[in-house]
Amino acid sequence: MRQGEGMITVERLTRKYGSFTAVDDISFVCQPGRVTGFLGPNGAGKTTTMRVMVGLTPPTSGQVTIGGHHYHDIPNPGRHVGVLLDASAQHAGRTGREILELGARTMGLPASRVDEMLELVSLTPTEAKRRLRNYSLGMKQRLGIAHALLGDPSVLILDEPANGLDPAGIRWMRGLLKGYAERGGTVLLSSHLLHEVEQIADEMILIGHGRIVAQGDKKSLLAGAASGAASFVTALDNEALTKALEAKGIGVSAAGEGLRVETETVEIGRTALESGIVLTDLRAADGGLEDLFLELTSQTQREAVAS
Amino acid sequence: MTAATLDVSGTTATPFQRLVRVELRKSYDTRAGFWLLATIGLLVLAAEVIAVSVTAAQDEPMSFGDFVGTAAFLTSFLLPVLGIMLVTTEWSQRSAMVTFSLEPRRPLVIAAKALVGVLLTLATVVFSIVVGFVANLAYGLFQGDTDWTFGWPDFFAFLITQVLAMLGGFALAALLLNTAAAIVVFFVYKWVLPGLLALGGALMGWFETLRPWIDFQSSQAAIWDWSTSGEEWAQLVVSAIVWLVVPLTIGIWRVLRAEVK
Ligand SMILES: Nc1ncnc2c1ncn2[C@@H]1O[C@H](COP(=O)(O)OP(=O)(O)O)[C@@H](O)[C@H]1O
Ligand SMILES: [Mg+2]
Numbered sequence: 001m002r003q004g005e006g007m008i009t010v011e012r013l014t015r016k017y018g019s020f021t022a023v024d025d026i027s028f029v030c031q032p033g034r035v036t037g038f039l040g041p042n043g044a045g046k047t048t049t050m051r052v053m054v055g056l057t058p059p060t061s062g063q064v065t066i067g068g069h070h071y072h073d074i075p076n077p078g079r080h081v082g083v084l085l086d087a088s089a090q091h092a093g094r095t096g097r098e099i100l101e102l103g104a105r106t107m108g109l110p111a112s113r114v115d116e117m118l119e120l121v122s123l124t125p126t127e128a129k130r131r132l133r134n135y136s137l138g139m140k141q142r143l144g145i146a147h148a149l150l151g152d153p154s155v156l157i158l159d160e161p162a163n164g165l166d167p168a169g170i171r172w173m174r175g176l177l178k179g180y181a182e183r184g185g186t187v188l189l190s191s192h193l194l195h196e197v198e199q200i201a202d203e204m205i206l207i208g209h210g211r212i213v214a215q216g217d218k219k220s221l222l223a224g225a226a227s228g229a230a231s232f233v234t235a236l237d238n239e240a241l242t243k244a245l246e247a248k249g250i251g252v253s254a255a256g257e258g259l260r261v262e263t264e265t266v267e268i269g270r271t272a273l274e275s276g277i278v279l280t281d282l283r284a285a286d287g288g289l290e291d292l293f294l295e296l297t298s299q300t301q302r303e304a305v306a307s
Numbered sequence: 308m309t310a311a312t313l314d315v316s317g318t319t320a321t322p323f324q325r326l327v328r329v330e331l332r333k334s335y336d337t338r339a340g341f342w343l344l345a346t347i348g349l350l351v352l353a354a355e356v357i358a359v360s361v362t363a364a365q366d367e368p369m370s371f372g373d374f375v376g377t378a379a380f381l382t383s384f385l386l387p388v389l390g391i392m393l394v395t396t397e398w399s400q401r402s403a404m405v406t407f408s409l410e411p412r413r414p415l416v417i418a419a420k421a422l423v424g425v426l427l428t429l430a431t432v433v434f435s436i437v438v439g440f441v442a443n444l445a446y447g448l449f450q451g452d453t454d455w456t457f458g459w460p461d462f463f464a465f466l467i468t469q470v471l472a473m474l475g476g477f478a479l480a481a482l483l484l485n486t487a488a489a490i491v492v493f494f495v496y497k498w499v500l501p502g503l504l505a506l507g508g509a510l511m512g513w514f515e516t517l518r519p520w521i522d523f524q525s526s527q528a529a530i531w532d533w534s535t536s537g538e539e540w541a542q543l544v545v546s547a548i549v550w551l552v553v554p555l556t557i558g559i560w561r562v563l564r565a566e567v568k
Contacts, residue, residue: 007311032311055411056404056567067313072411075320080313083408089401093337102336106321106329106409147405154313186311 006031007155007186008053013062015048022048024210025062030188030203032154035181037201038190039293045210046190047085050159054083066155078107082148082156087140087164092133096123096143099132100150107151117146122172137164145173156180158189162196174200194293206293221289230285231265234258236278241268244275260285321410326419327426334393334423343392344427347385351378351435355442363449372457374442378435379465386431386469387476387497390424391489394480403567413563421477428473432466464531471527471551472497478551481558484565496550501525523550 006029015023023045030036038046051057053064055071066074066081074080090099100114118128121142132140141164148156156177162170177187177200191197197204198218206214206221214221234257235241242252242259248271251262258281261268265282272279285291335341358377362369394417397403410416439457447453475497480489501524508515519526519539523546529539 007313051566054408056407058564058566067311067315069313069315074313074315075318077411078409079318080315085404085408086401089404091333091337091396091400091402093339093400098336102329102333103405103409105332106325108321108325 007067008036008157008188009065010049010053011063011065013049013052013064014060015045015052015057016060021210023052023059026207026210026212027062028205028212028215030186032186033181033184034202035177035187035189035200036203036205037197038188038205038207039194039197039201040190040192040207042192043209044192044207046192046207047159049207050085050157050188050190053157054081054085056085076107076151078103078151078153080151080153080155082151082153082158084141084144084148084156084158084161086159087137087144088132090132090140090143093131095129095131096135096139097128099143100128100146103147103150109150113150117150120149120176121146138166138169141165142169145176154184155186156188158187160190160192162189162191162193170196194290198289218289229262229264230291231261231263231268232258232281232283232285233261233265233268233272233279234281235272236280240275241272241277241279244271244277320412323415323419326410326415327422330393330416330419330423331426334389334427337396339396340392343385343389347382347389347431348434350381350385351431351438354378354381355438359442359445359449363446366450368454369443369446370454370456371439371443372461374446375436375439375457375461375465378439379469382431382435382469383472386428386473387493388490389427390473390476391480391486391493393420393424394477395484395486395489398484399486401568407567414559417481417559417562421474424473424477425470428469429466432469435465436462460533461531464533467530468527471547474551474555475523478555478558481562482554483558484561497524520545521549522546 008030010026010028012025012027013023014021014025026045026049028036038049040046048057052059053066053071054077063070071077071081094102097114097118100117101111104111104113118125123139123142123146127135127139132143135143141161145158145161148158162173165173177189181187181202189197189200201218203217204215204221205212232255233241238259245252245261245263245268248267250267250271253260265284268282269279271277333340335344354377355374358369358374361367397406406416407413443453443455476489476493479493480486483489483492501522504514504518504522504525508518519542523543526539526543526546528534529536529543532539534540
């Protein structure tokens, strides 16, 4: 399968550890101007894939190119690709400012860039003077994002950047990355939590047990799972509605005040109209994507066990 | 869809001297690093103060070279630790992930670290000589006469043996990638092994002929003596290959291939 070429191109990538396959023949692309969410449960192979991208882990087979280059061949790579793989992987005895200072010096950037980045991620001068061992996880993530953005790169690779951020921090990051992509940047960010990704990502890659189980934008992913569509409905006469729906062969179960119905909202509305039943609440079941996510990733789990 | 490309033609690769400056900064920008360097300096100072007061009080004859030798003896303990820390902290603190992301040409990073080790060793040697000079002046003040015996051969021997000590630690650190293990192995080979080898040589005649070829510490005497024996220099080279070149080569090979976690 050959997809449209993007800024980050993963081609038939496989990484094995002994007989265990952490990443199993995966291919995908990340387009410039878009945020690509890399979603999968713990141990799915997200980190391994991202580590291969930046040359920290050699692939068993396949390759990754960024803008047509292998990472190793990009001169002064921090100026082109911003990387945050593990916010804690820094010397615990260095101050936040010193960590950025070292990065800026390695990349040959002026010292003013350090202050700009500290300001961007809202680390105060006092916080920047503290040593990393005294940082909360959220502060480490902010520092890591500042480090990734230091060289003003056009590609960002972020592994679980929302981990440890408070809700305000997550919203801030969402705005930051959206703006970054709107200016033409390419963003790949991973997460094991759907809700962290679904609002930021234009494009989603779902991975489970080393394999890509689905990819596309939110709409097309949901469309692909249309058979699993469900709705919540409450009527003045729930019993009558249940009968009417069951008469059409549609699954109904009790859910709190109302009912959970295994069909789309339009079908429920039509049934209610036909039977003259008054509805007080009708909506598509939230977490349709969540169900899909769980279903797809657990499915590969069963496959992996069976094989 | 067309291929998106990164235009890297306008970016120059990170110059080596910039890597060296960053690695130098990393050697003192943490408490551990700073205090290791400070300890080297303070120990040299303290030792010279003691040496001056004891020898002057006891009327022991001392020369400039003796004072510098005192410092050299002490720094030969700590410079290997310096060489070890330059390498292993990247692993214990996991900052190697960032270092190698910003400079994927790992051999250059290793070379920059080794050069920083040599530069800091040079600084230590210069500091020891300055302190030794002052100590000898002070000794002269108490004793009335001063002996300035310390020639260039001694200076270079001092320099070379200190660099070898530092690199010995560096090599074991690259091989083991663990601070404690590298320090233990280094001190075993520097202080325990020569004794064991001598014992082995005393017990087994055949071993006595082999011993000079694998005892890196004893073979360094050739440097201090500026030996004219080709065989002694050959023994130095062979033992250096065993204790320096082999671990360094395997260590570098390991670092280049390592999956940095
Ligand atoms: N060095 C390694 N040796 C053995 N197994 C590994 C190694 N690194 C990762 N793995 C395994 O590979 C799988 C994928 O890990 P990872 O990429 O970290 O997953 P994720 O980031 O999606 O949580 C996990 O089962 C993990 O235990
Ligand atoms: Mg991970």
